[in-house]
Amino acid sequence: MTTIRAIEIENFRGVKALKWQPREGVNCLIGSGDSGKSTVLDAIDYCIGARRSLQMTDSDFCGLDIEKPVRICVTLGTLPDELKNIDTYGLYLCGFDAASGQILSEPEAGHETVLIVQLLVENDLEPQWSLVSSRAAAQGQSRSLNWADRVRLSPTRLGAINDKNLSWRRGSILNRLSDERADISKELAKAARDVRAAFVGAGGSAQLAQALAAVTKAAKDLGIPIGAEAKALLDAASVSFAGGAISLHDEWGVPLRGLGLGSTRLLIAGIQRQAATQASIILIDELEHGLEPHRILMLLAALGAKDKSPPLQVFMTTHSPVAVRELSADQLFVLRQHGDNHHALAVGLQSDVQGTIRKYPDALLAKTVFVCEGASEVGLIRGLDRLRAANGHPPIAACGCALVDGGGNELFSRALAFQSLGYRVAAMRDSDVHPTPELEAKFVDAGGQTFRWRDGRALEDELFLSVGSQTVAKLLDLAVAAKEESLVNDHIKSASQNTKDLAAIRAECTAEISPESRAILGKAARYKGTKGWFKSVSIMEEAAHDLVGPDLAHADPALGQFMEGIFQWISNGTR
Numbered sequence: 001m002t003t004i005r006a007i008e009i010e011n012f013r014g015v016k017a018l019k020w021q022p023r024e025g026v027n028c029l030i031g032s033g034d035s036g037k038s039t040v041l042d043a044i045d046y047c048i049g050a051r052r053s054l055q056m057t058d059s060d061f062c063g064l065d066i067e068k069p070v071r072i073c074v075t076l077g078t079l080p081d082e083l084k085n086i087d088t089y090g091l092y093l094c095g096f097d098a099a100s101g102q103i104l105s106e107p108e109a110g111h112e113t114v115l116i117v118q119l120l121v122e123n124d125l126e127p128q129w130s131l132v133s134s135r136a137a138a139q140g141q142s143r144s145l146n147w148a149d150r151v152r153l154s155p156t157r158l159g160a161i162n163d164k165n166l167s168w169r170r171g172s173i174l175n176r177l178s179d180e181r182a183d184i185s186k187e188l189a190k191a192a193r194d195v196r197a198a199f200v201g202a203g204g205s206a207q208l209a210q211a212l213a214a215v216t217k218a219a220k221d222l223g224i225p226i227g228a229e230a231k232a233l234l235d236a237a238s239v240s241f242a243g244g245a246i247s248l249h250d251e252w253g254v255p256l257r258g259l260g261l262g263s264t265r266l267l268i269a270g271i272q273r274q275a276a277t278q279a280s281i282i283l284i285d286e287l288e289h290g291l292e293p294h295r296i297l298m299l300l301a302a303l304g305a306k307d308k309s310p311p312l313q314v315f316m317t318t319h320s321p322v323a324v325r326e327l328s329a330d331q332l333f334v335l336r337q338h339g340d341n342h343h344a345l346a347v348g349l350q351s352d353v354q355g356t357i358r359k360y361p362d363a364l365l366a367k368t369v370f371v372c373e374g375a376s377e378v379g380l381i382r383g384l385d386r387l388r389a390a391n392g393h394p395p396i397a398a399c400g401c402a403l404v405d406g407g408g409n410e411l412f413s414r415a416l417a418f419q420s421l422g423y424r425v426a427a428m429r430d431s432d433v434h435p436t437p438e439l440e441a442k443f444v445d446a447g448g449q450t451f452r453w454r455d456g457r458a459l460e461d462e463l464f465l466s467v468g469s470q471t472v473a474k475l476l477d478l479a480v481a482a483k484e485e486s487l488v489n490d491h492i493k494s495a496s497q498n499t500k501d502l503a504a505i506r507a508e509c510t511a512e513i514s515p516e517s518r519a520i521l522g523k524a525a526r527y528k529g530t531k532g533w534f535k536s537v538s539i540m541e542e543a544a545h546d547l548v549g550p551d552l553a554h555a556d557p558a559l560g561q562f563m564e565g566i567f568q569w570i571s572n573g574t575r
Contacts, residue, residue, distance in 0.1 A: 001280030002083075002153055003313050004044070005096055005114060006075035006103075009342075011062040013039045018342040020333075021101050025310030026303060028287075028327055029317045029344065031335040032367045032400060036342055037317040040335070041157075041283045044315060047072040047119040047129075048281075050147075050154035054119075054127040066123040073132060075103065076153065077114045083149060084113055091141060092116075092131040105134045117145065155281035155315075158269065261290030269302040281313050288320035296322050305331065324361035329354045332364065336422035345421050353417040360404045367400035368424045368573040370566075371415040376459055377428050378403045379537040383544025384563060394571060401570045405537075412439035419448055424573050426451060428566065430458035451566055454558070460534065461522035465515070466556035467548060472521065473509035474547045476502070479525065479533035488524075488533065495524035 009018040015036045029037040046054060058064055076083075077096060083089060095104030095111040107113040116132035129144045136142065145153070215230040249255050259267070269282070282303070288296050304311040305327060318324065324332065330348025337343075347353060347364070356363065363369050372378045381396070381403060389395040396403075406414050406427065415427045416439060426449035427440075434440070444450060453462045464472060479488050480502075489502040505517050525533040534540040552560040 001078060001311075001313070002076055002080065003078040004074055004281065004315075005077040005098065005112070006073075006101060007040070007044065008071075008073040009040065009043050010071040011065065011068045012043055012070045012072060013060055013062060015039050015043075015342050016062045016340045018344070019101070020344040021098070022313070022315065022333075022344075023330065024313055025307070026300075026305050026314045026316070026327065026331040028323065028332050029315070029335050030319075030324065030332055030364055032365075033319075035335045035337065037335050038285050040344075041285050041315055041317065043072045044074060044281075045155060045157055045283055046127075047074045048076070048117050048150070048153055048155065049157075050151040052147075054121075056121050056125045056127060058125075060121070069123070070119070070121040072119040074117050075114050076117065077112045079113060079115060083115060088146070089115060089131070091136045091139070092133040092143070094133060115145075153281075155283050157283040158285075262292070262295055266291075266295060266299055266302060269299055280311075281315070284314065284316040287316045287318040287323050293322045296320060297326055300326055319365055321361035321365065324364050325358055329357060332357075334364065334421045334423075338422070343422075347421060353414075353421075356404060356414050356417065360402065363402040363404050363418065363423075364421075366402035366423070368426075368570060369402055369404055369415075369418045370396075370570060371404045371406045371411060371418070371425065371427045373406050373411050373427075373429045373459075374408055374535065375405050375537045376532070376534045376540040378405050379534070379540025379542075380459065380544045380548070381428075381566065382537065383541040383546075384549050385567075386541075386545050387549040388567065393567070394574075396567070396570050399570050399574050401573060409435045412436050412443050415443050415448060416446075419443060419446055425449075426566075426569055428452070431455050432458045432461070449569055451562070451569075453562070458522070458526050460525040460532075461519070462559060462562075463543075463548060464518045464521040464525065466559040467551050468554050469509045469511070469513045471547050471551040471555075472513055472518070473506060475543060476506065476509070476521075478539070478543055478547070482539050483531075483533055487531070491524040491527060491531075491533075492520060496520045 003024055004022055007018070007020045007022065009015050011017075013036070014034065018036075018040070020040075029040060031037055056070070058066055061068065061070060075094075075096060084093065086093075092115060093107050094114050094116060095106060095108045096102075096114040097104065097111050103114075103116065104111055118130050118132045120128045120130070122128075130142055131144060144150075213229075219225075219230065257264070269284075284303075287299065291299060300306070300323065303314050305314075328348065330346065332347040333344040334347060335342060335344055347357070370381070372381065385396050404414060404418075406412075406429075411427055411429055413436070415425050419425045425443075427443065428451045429440075431453045440450060453459065457465070463475070467475070476488070485502065492505060493501050500517060500520060505513065505521065508514060508517055527533075527535075534543055548555075552563070
């Protein structure tokens with residue numbers, strides 16, 4: 001099957017410059033809105049789609065600068081024999097070095113033979129398609145693909161309207177599924193004549209007698225020869241069938257174009273797979289459009305996302321966490337802009353990211369990623385965020401921020417993985433133990449932001465040492481409700497070396513709890529794993545929303561300032 005080896009875009013809409021070597025199989029572009037994902041799909045479609053004309057406007061030029069032409073180049077590899085025909089395209093065949101992405105002026109041993117299709121649009125808005133070859137240019141020669149070859153290579157595009165591909169019309173996927181053609185010209189002509197005759201037999205003129213009498217009188221008065229009288233008949237020119245007269249219907253004769261958007265997308269993807277030898281490239285913008293989560297999985301399966309030998313080369317965009325979670329890291333590309341250049345960064349090149357994708361797929365769809373040391377930190381921010389939103393502050397979701405559980409020791413490896421993909425990243429960590437200081441240094445040197453509790457403290461220490469005595473008592477009640485009273489009591493006795501228990505500390509909370517008891521509670525609460533009092537998102541979210549947040553005005557000011565700094569950093573990402 002023909003495969004796109006390289007794409008180059010210049011000055012097209014929001015993309016000033018992009019060079020990308022896509023993979024075989026699925027290429028899923030992800031990124032924030034307006035990052036240029038749909039523009040890349042349009043560029044491919046415009047360059048190698050089967051079209052004789054193209055409506056372009058000034059708004060298709062990057063920054064409305066019409067003096068810099070739109071230029072799109074698509075390098076095609078795995079060419080069929082007819083495209084490697086020396087007599088037809090010999091002067092335009094080039095070599096491609098996949099390792100370096102370098103284009104060679106002519107085919108060479110050890111390198112793939114390719115054709116480069118170019119679309120050039122200058123300020124006259126007239127599209128010019130041609131094959132790129134330095135050898136041909138040196139001889140003053142120029143040509144484009146034969147129309148038949150262009151139709152054969154044309155990608156299938158799944159969009160909001162898919163009627164074309166559900167009928168046998170020019171360029172449809174059904175016409176490329178096989179060489180079979182139905183010869184219906186005689187039958188259609190006869191059908192048109194029968195319809196005209198049936199109208200006469202049904203007394204069509206009699207139904208319009210008054211109007212016909214007026215026409216007959218006017219014609220005779222003006223000397224216009226129409227015979228004895230005017231008649232109302234079906235116009236022979238109007239009773240005709242255009243391309244696509246034969247279309248797909250179900251068992252009961254209902255046209256399949258009446259199916260829902262999701263169903264038509266699934267069906268066409270399945271047909272495309274069957275026609276892969278003739279049409280191997282498919283474009284899908286907003287993969288999830290019209291599909292429930294389970295049908296998204298079906299569509300990905302139909303496209304060969306799980307196949308070891310991909311049946312199709314797919315270019316798609318998505319904002320669906322379901323799709324991101326289902327795809328492998330090497331099928332995902334984050335589209336980023338750095339200065340004047342766009343880059344499609346391969347997620348699969350980054351270590352320690354596949355597990356994060358599975359657990360937090362929404363993070364790859366955000367602008368900003370906040371990596372927390374563990375689930376309790378995620379819950380803390382979520383709970384405080386809900387409280388702030390109720391008081392008129394923009395929620396972090398509106399700021400394009402996603403929270404990620406760093407998994408303790410994996411905190412900075414995950415943060416670095418997102419950072420290398422161009423995300424704006426911060427990390428939040430404890431200060432009692434730091435197993436990977438070298439990774440934090442690398443993260444900070446690359447521009448990352450770290451938030452950490454005061455020296456020697458973990459989250460639980462900070463909370464119990466900062467909030468008021470009444471809130472300490474309420475946190476204890478929450479811990480007992482979540483973990484049982486006996487377990488909480490045992491943890492307190494162990495942390496205090498049996499000098500205090502739950503009852504004694506509850507008694508202190510009726511007045512003013514001592515710093516010593518606060519420190520004991522911080523230590524007791526942070527048992528590793530599920531034994532920790534607040535080591536889950538839901539429990540800590542409840543604690544933050546119902547207890548810690550409302551008490552911040554009365555707590556140690558340093559706690560409120562610390563959390564305000566985090567939310568300020570998140571909101572700065574929208575500027």
